[in-house]
Amino acid sequence: MKVEFLHTMVRVKDLDKSLEFYKMLGLIERKRSDHEGGRFSLVYLCPPEQTDGRADLELTYNWDGDDELPTDGRHFGHLAYRVENIYEMCQQLMDAGVTINRPPRDGHMAFIRSPDNISIELLQMDKPLPAQEPWASMENTGHW
Amino acid sequence: MKVEFLHTMVRVKDLDKSLEFYKMLGLIERKRSDHEGGRFSLVYLCPPEQTDGRADLELTYNWDGDDELPTDGRHFGHLAYRVENIYEMCQQLMDAGVTINRPPRDGHMAFIRSPDNISIELLQMDKPLPAQEPWASMENTGHW
Numbered sequence: 104m105k106v107e108f109l110h111t112m113v114r115v116k117d118l119d120k121s122l123e124f125y126k127m128l129g130l131i132e133r134k135r136s137d138h139e140g141g142r143f144s145l146v147y148l149c150p151p152e153q154t155d156g157r158a159d160l161e162l163t164y165n166w167d168g169d170d171e172l173p174t175d176g177r178h179f180g181h182l183a184y185r186v187e188n189i190y191e192m193c194q195q196l197m198d199a200g201v202t203i204n205r206p207p208r209d210g211h212m213a214f215i216r217s218p219d220n221i222s223i224e225l226l227q228m229d230k231p232l233p234a235q236e237p238w239a240s241m242e243n244t245g246h247w
Numbered sequence: 248m249k250v251e252f253l254h255t256m257v258r259v260k261d262l263d264k265s266l267e268f269y270k271m272l273g274l275i276e277r278k279r280s281d282h283e284g285g286r287f288s289l290v291y292l293c294p295p296e297q298t299d300g301r302a303d304l305e306l307t308y309n310w311d312g313d314d315e316l317p318t319d320g321r322h323f324g325h326l327a328y329r330v331e332n333i334y335e336m337c338q339q340l341m342d343a344g345v346t347i348n349r350p351p352r353d354g355h356m357a358f359i360r361s362p363d364n365i366s367i368e369l370l371q372m373d374k375p376l377p378a379q380e381p382w383a384s385m386e387n388t389g390h391w
Binding site for chain 1: 251273326328329330332
Protein backbone atom coordinates (compact mmCIF):
# COMPACT_ATOMS: atom_id res chain seq x y z
CA MET A 104 0.00 0.00 0.00
CA LYS A 105 1.25 3.47 -0.95
CA VAL A 106 2.19 5.70 1.97
CA GLU A 107 3.43 9.31 2.01
CA PHE A 108 4.89 11.42 4.77
CA LEU A 109 2.99 14.70 5.24
CA HIS A 110 3.98 16.64 8.34
CA THR A 111 5.14 16.73 11.91
CA MET A 112 2.77 18.50 14.26
CA VAL A 113 3.84 20.34 17.38
CA ARG A 114 1.65 22.28 19.80
CA VAL A 115 2.63 25.86 20.52
CA LYS A 116 1.71 28.14 23.41
CA ASP A 117 2.36 31.47 21.66
CA LEU A 118 1.68 31.42 17.92
CA ASP A 119 3.33 34.77 17.14
CA LYS A 120 6.51 33.87 19.00
CA SER A 121 6.59 30.49 17.26
CA LEU A 122 6.05 31.95 13.79
CA GLU A 123 8.81 34.47 14.41
CA PHE A 124 11.09 31.63 15.53
CA TYR A 125 10.42 29.23 12.67
CA LYS A 126 10.69 32.00 10.11
CA MET A 127 14.19 32.72 11.44
CA LEU A 128 15.03 29.17 10.34
CA GLY A 129 13.95 30.08 6.82
CA LEU A 130 10.56 28.37 6.86
CA ILE A 131 7.62 29.97 5.11
CA GLU A 132 3.91 29.84 5.93
CA ARG A 133 2.30 27.56 3.35
CA LYS A 134 -1.24 27.29 4.68
CA ARG A 135 -3.24 28.48 7.64
CA SER A 136 -6.70 27.76 8.97
CA ASP A 137 -8.44 29.39 11.92
CA HIS A 138 -11.23 27.33 13.48
CA GLU A 139 -13.75 29.53 15.28
CA GLY A 140 -15.76 26.55 16.51
CA GLY A 141 -12.94 24.59 18.07
CA ARG A 142 -11.05 27.79 18.95
CA PHE A 143 -7.74 26.70 17.42
CA SER A 144 -5.48 27.57 14.50
CA LEU A 145 -3.36 25.31 12.31
CA VAL A 146 -0.37 26.78 10.51
CA TYR A 147 1.66 24.76 8.03
CA LEU A 148 5.29 25.82 7.60
CA CYS A 149 7.81 24.46 5.12
CA PRO A 150 11.14 25.22 3.47
CA PRO A 151 10.60 27.44 0.37
CA GLU A 152 11.72 24.60 -1.90
CA GLN A 153 9.55 21.91 -0.26
CA THR A 154 6.07 23.30 -0.73
CA ASP A 155 4.36 20.07 -1.81
CA GLY A 156 2.91 19.45 1.65
CA ARG A 157 5.24 16.52 2.30
CA ALA A 158 7.77 18.29 4.52
CA ASP A 159 5.51 20.43 6.66
CA LEU A 160 5.72 21.48 10.22
CA GLU A 161 2.15 21.87 11.46
CA LEU A 162 1.74 24.25 14.39
CA THR A 163 -1.36 23.69 16.49
CA TYR A 164 -2.35 26.70 18.53
CA ASN A 165 -5.24 26.53 20.99
CA TRP A 166 -6.69 30.00 21.49
CA ASP A 167 -7.54 29.34 25.11
CA GLY A 168 -4.13 27.91 26.00
CA ASP A 169 -3.07 24.37 26.67
CA ASP A 170 -2.06 23.90 30.30
CA GLU A 171 -1.45 20.19 29.83
CA LEU A 172 1.69 20.83 27.80
CA PRO A 173 4.89 19.81 29.56
CA THR A 174 7.60 22.44 29.48
CA ASP A 175 10.20 20.07 28.08
CA GLY A 176 9.27 17.57 25.41
CA ARG A 177 12.13 15.09 25.72
CA HIS A 178 9.93 12.22 24.58
CA PHE A 179 9.72 13.82 21.18
CA GLY A 180 13.24 13.87 19.78
CA HIS A 181 13.81 16.72 17.37
CA LEU A 182 13.12 18.27 14.02
CA ALA A 183 16.08 18.47 11.64
CA TYR A 184 16.82 21.08 9.01
CA ARG A 185 19.80 21.22 6.69
CA VAL A 186 21.00 24.78 6.09
CA GLU A 187 23.30 26.45 3.58
CA ASN A 188 25.65 28.01 6.14
CA ILE A 189 25.39 26.80 9.72
CA TYR A 190 27.59 29.63 11.12
CA GLU A 191 25.50 32.37 9.52
CA MET A 192 22.30 30.70 10.66
CA CYS A 193 23.53 30.36 14.25
CA GLN A 194 24.78 33.96 14.23
CA GLN A 195 21.37 35.21 13.06
CA LEU A 196 19.67 33.14 15.74
CA MET A 197 22.03 34.36 18.48
CA ASP A 198 21.55 37.96 17.37
CA ALA A 199 17.82 37.39 17.81
CA GLY A 200 18.36 36.10 21.34
CA VAL A 201 18.15 32.35 20.69
CA THR A 202 20.48 30.18 22.81
CA ILE A 203 22.69 27.88 20.74
CA ASN A 204 22.49 24.89 23.08
CA ARG A 205 24.99 22.86 21.09
CA PRO A 206 27.17 25.26 19.06
CA PRO A 207 28.49 24.09 15.66
CA ARG A 208 32.02 23.53 16.92
CA ASP A 209 32.61 21.02 14.14
CA GLY A 210 31.11 23.19 11.37
CA HIS A 211 28.56 20.44 10.91
CA MET A 212 25.89 20.23 13.61
CA ALA A 213 24.09 22.50 16.08
CA PHE A 214 21.05 22.23 18.35
CA ILE A 215 18.64 24.91 19.46
CA ARG A 216 15.19 24.95 21.13
CA SER A 217 11.91 26.42 19.95
CA PRO A 218 9.92 28.73 22.27
CA ASP A 219 8.14 25.54 23.44
CA ASN A 220 11.43 23.74 24.03
CA ILE A 221 11.10 21.55 20.96
CA SER A 222 14.61 20.42 20.06
CA ILE A 223 15.81 21.42 16.59
CA GLU A 224 18.89 20.06 14.85
CA LEU A 225 20.71 22.15 12.26
CA LEU A 226 23.05 20.44 9.83
CA GLN A 227 25.49 21.99 7.38
CA MET A 228 24.77 21.30 3.70
CA ASP A 229 27.43 19.33 1.82
CA LYS A 230 30.77 19.13 3.67
CA PRO A 231 31.33 20.52 7.20
CA LEU A 232 32.70 24.08 7.23
CA PRO A 233 36.26 24.60 8.56
CA ALA A 234 36.28 25.09 12.34
CA GLN A 235 35.93 28.77 13.16
CA GLU A 236 35.65 31.06 16.19
CA PRO A 237 33.59 31.93 18.15
CA TRP A 238 32.01 28.53 17.50
CA ALA A 239 35.05 26.28 17.84
CA SER A 240 35.51 27.06 21.54
CA MET A 241 31.89 27.71 22.52
CA GLU A 242 30.58 25.53 25.35
CA ASN A 243 27.24 23.70 25.38
CA THR A 244 24.34 25.33 27.22
CA GLY A 245 21.73 23.16 28.91
CA HIS A 246 20.51 20.10 27.01
CA TRP A 247 18.57 19.62 23.80
CA MET B 248 19.56 30.95 2.95
CA LYS B 249 18.61 27.52 1.60
CA VAL B 250 16.96 25.20 4.12
CA GLU B 251 15.76 21.59 3.75
CA PHE B 252 13.66 19.44 6.01
CA LEU B 253 15.39 16.15 6.85
CA HIS B 254 13.67 14.11 9.55
CA THR B 255 11.65 13.94 12.71
CA MET B 256 13.36 12.08 15.52
CA VAL B 257 11.54 10.15 18.23
CA ARG B 258 13.08 8.14 21.06
CA VAL B 259 11.97 4.52 21.40
CA LYS B 260 12.13 2.17 24.37
CA ASP B 261 11.97 -1.12 22.42
CA LEU B 262 13.56 -0.97 18.98
CA ASP B 263 12.17 -4.28 17.69
CA LYS B 264 8.62 -3.43 18.72
CA SER B 265 8.96 -0.01 17.11
CA LEU B 266 10.37 -1.35 13.84
CA GLU B 267 7.55 -3.88 13.67
CA PHE B 268 5.04 -1.09 14.27
CA TYR B 269 6.39 1.42 11.75
CA LYS B 270 6.79 -1.29 9.12
CA MET B 271 3.07 -2.03 9.51
CA LEU B 272 2.52 1.55 8.34
CA GLY B 273 4.45 0.75 5.19
CA LEU B 274 7.72 2.44 6.12
CA ILE B 275 11.02 0.89 5.13
CA GLU B 276 14.40 0.96 6.85
CA ARG B 277 16.59 3.32 4.83
CA LYS B 278 19.69 3.55 7.00
CA ARG B 279 20.88 2.27 10.34
CA SER B 280 23.89 2.95 12.51
CA ASP B 281 24.85 1.25 15.76
CA HIS B 282 27.15 3.25 18.02
CA GLU B 283 29.16 0.99 20.34
CA GLY B 284 30.78 3.93 22.10
CA GLY B 285 27.64 5.86 22.98
CA ARG B 286 25.61 2.62 23.25
CA PHE B 287 22.79 3.78 20.98
CA SER B 288 21.34 2.99 17.56
CA LEU B 289 19.82 5.31 14.99
CA VAL B 290 17.38 3.89 12.44
CA TYR B 291 16.02 6.00 9.58
CA LEU B 292 12.63 4.95 8.23
CA CYS B 293 10.80 6.39 5.24
CA PRO B 294 7.99 5.69 2.78
CA PRO B 295 9.29 3.56 -0.14
CA GLU B 296 8.78 6.47 -2.54
CA GLN B 297 10.44 9.09 -0.32
CA THR B 298 13.94 7.70 0.05
CA ASP B 299 15.85 10.95 -0.47
CA GLY B 300 16.39 11.48 3.25
CA ARG B 301 13.96 14.41 3.39
CA ALA B 302 10.96 12.59 4.86
CA ASP B 303 12.63 10.37 7.43
CA LEU B 304 11.52 9.22 10.81
CA GLU B 305 14.68 8.79 12.87
CA LEU B 306 14.34 6.32 15.74
CA THR B 307 16.83 6.81 18.56
CA TYR B 308 17.29 3.73 20.70
CA ASN B 309 19.47 3.85 23.82
CA TRP B 310 20.74 0.34 24.54
CA ASP B 311 20.66 0.90 28.28
CA GLY B 312 17.14 2.32 28.34
CA ASP B 313 15.91 5.84 28.85
CA ASP B 314 14.01 6.20 32.10
CA GLU B 315 13.52 9.93 31.61
CA LEU B 316 11.00 9.36 28.83
CA PRO B 317 7.46 10.36 29.74
CA THR B 318 4.86 7.72 28.90
CA ASP B 319 2.70 10.14 26.99
CA GLY B 320 4.24 12.73 24.72
CA ARG B 321 1.39 15.20 24.38
CA HIS B 322 3.78 18.09 23.91
CA PHE B 323 4.86 16.58 20.64
CA GLY B 324 1.80 16.56 18.40
CA HIS B 325 1.87 13.79 15.82
CA LEU B 326 3.41 12.34 12.71
CA ALA B 327 1.13 12.23 9.65
CA TYR B 328 1.09 9.69 6.85
CA ARG B 329 -1.22 9.64 3.86
CA VAL B 330 -2.21 6.09 2.85
CA GLU B 331 -3.79 4.49 -0.18
CA ASN B 332 -6.70 2.85 1.67
CA ILE B 333 -7.36 3.95 5.22
CA TYR B 334 -9.82 1.09 5.95
CA GLU B 335 -7.37 -1.60 4.85
CA MET B 336 -4.56 0.02 6.80
CA CYS B 337 -6.67 0.26 9.98
CA GLN B 338 -7.84 -3.34 9.55
CA GLN B 339 -4.25 -4.55 9.23
CA LEU B 340 -3.27 -2.57 12.31
CA MET B 341 -6.25 -3.87 14.33
CA ASP B 342 -5.48 -7.44 13.28
CA ALA B 343 -1.98 -6.88 14.64
CA GLY B 344 -3.39 -5.69 17.97
CA VAL B 345 -3.04 -1.93 17.49
CA THR B 346 -5.84 0.19 19.02
CA ILE B 347 -7.48 2.54 16.54
CA ASN B 348 -7.89 5.48 18.93
CA ARG B 349 -9.83 7.57 16.45
CA PRO B 350 -11.42 5.23 13.87
CA PRO B 351 -11.85 6.48 10.28
CA ARG B 352 -15.60 7.01 10.63
CA ASP B 353 -15.48 9.60 7.86
CA GLY B 354 -13.34 7.53 5.50
CA HIS B 355 -10.76 10.29 5.77
CA MET B 356 -8.85 10.41 9.06
CA ALA B 357 -7.70 8.07 11.82
CA PHE B 358 -5.33 8.28 14.79
CA ILE B 359 -3.26 5.55 16.39
CA ARG B 360 -0.36 5.48 18.87
CA SER B 361 3.13 4.01 18.50
CA PRO B 362 4.49 1.63 21.17
CA ASP B 363 5.89 4.78 22.84
CA ASN B 364 2.55 6.59 22.65
CA ILE B 365 3.64 8.85 19.82
CA SER B 366 0.46 10.01 18.12
CA ILE B 367 0.18 9.12 14.42
CA GLU B 368 -2.37 10.54 12.03
CA LEU B 369 -3.47 8.53 8.99
CA LEU B 370 -5.15 10.32 6.10
CA GLN B 371 -6.89 8.85 3.07
CA MET B 372 -5.29 9.66 -0.29
CA ASP B 373 -7.42 11.67 -2.72
CA LYS B 374 -11.12 11.83 -1.75
CA PRO B 375 -12.52 10.33 1.49
CA LEU B 376 -13.83 6.76 1.08
CA PRO B 377 -17.60 6.21 1.46
CA ALA B 378 -18.57 5.60 5.11
CA GLN B 379 -18.40 1.89 5.88
CA GLU B 380 -18.87 -0.48 8.82
CA PRO B 381 -17.36 -1.42 11.20
CA TRP B 382 -15.69 2.00 11.07
CA ALA B 383 -18.75 4.24 10.70
CA SER B 384 -20.11 3.36 14.14
CA MET B 385 -16.83 2.67 15.96
CA GLU B 386 -16.28 4.78 19.09
CA ASN B 387 -13.09 6.60 20.02
CA THR B 388 -10.71 4.92 22.46
CA GLY B 389 -8.63 7.05 24.81
CA HIS B 390 -6.99 10.14 23.38
CA TRP B 391 -4.31 10.72 20.76
